[in-house]
Amino acid sequence: MTAENSARTTSQWQAADAAHFLHPFTDPAVLAKEGSRIITGASGVYIFDSEGNKLLDGMAGLWNVNVGYGQEALINASHEQMKQLAYYNAFFHTAVPSAIELAENLARVSPPNFKHVYYANSGSEGNDTVIRLVRRYWDVVGQPSRKTIISRFNAYHGSTIGGASLSGMPWMHEQGGLPIPGIDYIQQPHYRLHGAGMSFDEFGKVAASWLEQKIEALGPENVAAFIGEPVQGAGGVIVPPPTYWPEIQRICDKYGILLVSDEVICGFGRTGNWWGAQTFGSQPDLMTFAKGVTSGYVPLGGVMVGERVASAMIEHGGEFRHGYTYAGHPVACAVGVANLKLTEELNLVGKVRNETGPYLAEAMKSLQDHPLVGYTEGVGLMWAVQLVKDKANNTLFDESSKVGVVCRDIAYRKGLILRAIGDRMIIAPPLTITKQEIDNLVEITRHCLDFALESVAAAS
Ligand SMILES: *Cc1c(COP(=O)(O)O)cnc(C)c1O
Numbered sequence: 001m002t003a004e005n006s007a008r009t010t011s012q013w014q015a016a017d018a019a020h021f022l023h024p025f026t027d028p029a030v031l032a033k034e035g036s037r038i039i040t041g042a043s044g045v046y047i048f049d050s051e052g053n054k055l056l057d058g059m060a061g062l063w064n065v066n067v068g069y070g071q072e073a074l075i076n077a078s079h080e081q082m083k084q085l086a087y088y089n090a091f092f093h094t095a096v097p098s099a100i101e102l103a104e105n106l107a108r109v110s111p112p113n114f115k116h117v118y119y120a121n122s123g124s125e126g127n128d129t130v131i132r133l134v135r136r137y138w139d140v141v142g143q144p145s146r147k148t149i150i151s152r153f154n155a156y157h158g159s160t161i162g163g164a165s166l167s168g169m170p171w172m173h174e175q176g177g178l179p180i181p182g183i184d185y186i187q188q189p190h191y192r193l194h195g196a197g198m199s200f201d202e203f204g205k206v207a208a209s210w211l212e213q214k215i216e217a218l219g220p221e222n223v224a225a226f227i228g229e230p231v232q233g234a235g236g237v238i239v240p241p242p243t244y245w246p247e248i249q250r251i252c253d254k255y256g257i258l259l260v261s262d263e264v265i266c267g268f269g270r271t272g273n274w275w276g277a278q279t280f281g282s283q284p285d286l287m288t289f290a291k292g293v294t295s296g297y298v299p300l301g302g303v304m305v306g307e308r309v310a311s312a313m314i315e316h317g318g319e320f321r322h323g324y325t326y327a328g329h330p331v332a333c334a335v336g337v338a339n340l341k342l343t344e345e346l347n348l349v350g351k352v353r354n355e356t357g358p359y360l361a362e363a364m365k366s367l368q369d370h371p372l373v374g375y376t377e378g379v380g381l382m383w384a385v386q387l388v389k390d391k392a393n394n395t396l397f398d399e400s401s402k403v404g405v406v407c408r409d410i411a412y413r414k415g416l417i418l419r420a421i422g423d424r425m426i427i428a429p430p431l432t433i434t435k436q437e438i439d440n441l442v443e444i445t446r447h448c449l450d451f452a453l454e455s456v457a458a459a460s
Contacts, residue, residue, distance in 0.1 A: 001040070010050040013038045024159070037412070042069035045430050045437055047417070056416045058441055060430045063233060063265045063382070064291035067342050068432040074297045077338035081331045090119075090328040099328030102336045106289075106304060109274045109340060113283065116310040119302040119327040123264035123290035124158025126301040127227075130286055131162045132322045134225040134258050137309045140316045146224040146257075147182045150214055154188045156234035157227065157262055157288075166227055169235075184218060186210040188232060189240040192375070192386075204241030208248045215255050225258035225286075230276025233265035236421040237384035237428075239377050245280040258285040258309070264301070268292035269343060269431050271380040272353030279379065285309055295339050300332035348431040352380045359435050360427075363442040370446065372403075372453045381433070385425040385445070387452070397423045407452040414451075416444040 001008075008016075014035035022028055023036070038050035045068050047057050060066060067074070081098060088096050103117045118133065120126045131149065138146040149166065151157065157166035164172050165179035168188070173179055187194060187210055195203035215223050226248065232238040252259040261284035266276025268289070273279045275287060285308050290301030313320065326332070343349065351357075357380040364376040364383050374388035374396075387404065389397045397403050404420030411418040411425075419426040429441060 010038055011035070013050060044068045044070065045433050054415060055412065056429075056437065056441055056444065058411075058417050058427050058429050058445075059419050060428055061296045062291070063270070063428045064296035066268055066270070066292040066348065066431045067295040067339060067346070068430040071295070071297075071342060073338045073342050074295065074335050077334045078298060078331050081334035085330050087330060089325060091323065096328065096330040096333070098330045098333040098337060102333040102340075103328075105337055105340045106293075110287070110304050111275070111278065111283065113285075113306045113308075114287065114304040115307060116305040117302050118305055119300070119329075119333075120290075120324055121299045121326050121329070121332070122158070122301045123262075123288060124160040124163035124301075125324060126264070126288040126290055126303050127157045127166055127262065128160055128162035129303050129322065130225075130227065130260055130288055131166070132320075133286065133303065133305070133309065134260070136320055136322075137258065137312055138224050140312050140318065143221070145221050148184055148218055148223050149182065149260075150184050150186060150211060150218075150223065150226045152188045152228055152232075153185050154190070154235040154238070155185075155227075155229060155232060155262075157229075158264075182224075184214060186214050188235065188238060189244050190238050191241065200241045201243045204243030205247050207240070208244050208251060211248060212251045212254075215251070215257070220255045220257070223255065223257050225260050226252055227260040227262060229262045229264075230266045230280045230282075231271065231379060231382060233382065233428075234421065236424045237378055237382050237426055239379055240280065242281070245277070245282040249282045260284060260286045260288065262288045263304075264288055264290045265292075265382065265428075268340075269349040269352050269380075270382050270428070272349065272357045274349055293339065294332060294335045297339070298329075298332045298335050300329070300336055302327075343431075346432065352431055356431070356433060356435065356438065357381060360438050360442075363438060364427075367442065367446060367449070370449050370453075372449045372456070378427075381429060381431055383427045384421070385427070385449075387423045387425065387449075389456075403452060403456055406455055407448055410451045410455070411444065411448045414444050414447055416441060416448070418445065418448070 017036045018032040040050050041048040047055050106117050107115050120129050151166045151168050153168035155168040157163050165183045168185045189207035191203050261277040263275050271279040277284050285306040287304040294300045367373050371391050372387050374386040374394050377384050389395045404423045408418050408420040
């Protein structure tokens, strides 16, 4: 904040916020009435608000602050890069060193099939690039009828026209005449909703077979690609059975269609490997990334482009008429390089896989005896706590129930940031979180569940 505004009170900030700032995914009428929480600082896994509260950030910002807040290496990288060269573009056969360096490093931490990167500034833009890129690929290889991209209901791939179209969320499509043509959907691999009467592994194969049915229905000659998040994030942390992705891979191979892994949340260690595709056993042709690539310190996103697509574009030549002013932005890329280096120095990927991930998994299991908890579901450091109305019968709350939001608001008052996705409480802390901080997180979560239970009981 500027020096002259540093003395503003919370209510002054809230009034100015409501007067001038339209927030993403927010009802402005409700916001104006209730006021924003004003977040003024952060350090490690904690954030601070304008009322002097210290909160454990159980959501790592928005699933992105992987290395935690206040890391000098990232701060210095941006400062030095701005002094050296704040901006130059990559359009006219020019490139800046930090963009080249980050491309090299991204290739190094990716499966060997990935040697190239296409830069964007966010996950949504990355997925817009995916749509352009897969259609360009099929044009270049002489099969222009292959246009349709198959996605899944309850997927989240962003909020631009392209990203929101790929997202399988009808409540988003309702606004703005979406989706764009050439996007189709299959049901999500959500075992608890769709797997009745099947084992988890059987269900994985069945859910994957929906892709084959859709390809056959559309005609394989019309299908360009399949896109999915290894674990659905914004959909509520839906973890597919281990049989799902290998079967999806087999089907994509059988029909020769491109497989796109949206790694915007899963990438950079959250599932215990560099990429979610490695945890769940697929070999994608394209991988969208954003969020964790800079730990959120500055915006950056993009697409890892596998050899099949990259070599086709290089061999056939011709200009790909797509690109962003800030593609390969020097400051974002310098921060990206510093972030990858720090991730390796702190061994965050190995820690999530072998230490903090299994530790959080145990802690989540310990919550399952709580009367408000139906089950917990997750992998690495991304977890969901499913709240239920009637534990004995696993009955869910009505859709109109605000139990998730009630629980989230209690958590805030107790010093913990959780996200509510419907009646699922989401936990996705920075990858730097310690076991002691996890203990603290889970203890507060249990308190919140107790209070939420009381509040739900009082309301009914
Ligand atoms: C957040 C997210 C996006 C969109 O990224 P933005 O940077 O918000 O545009 C896309 N895909 C997934 C899986 C995401 O979680």
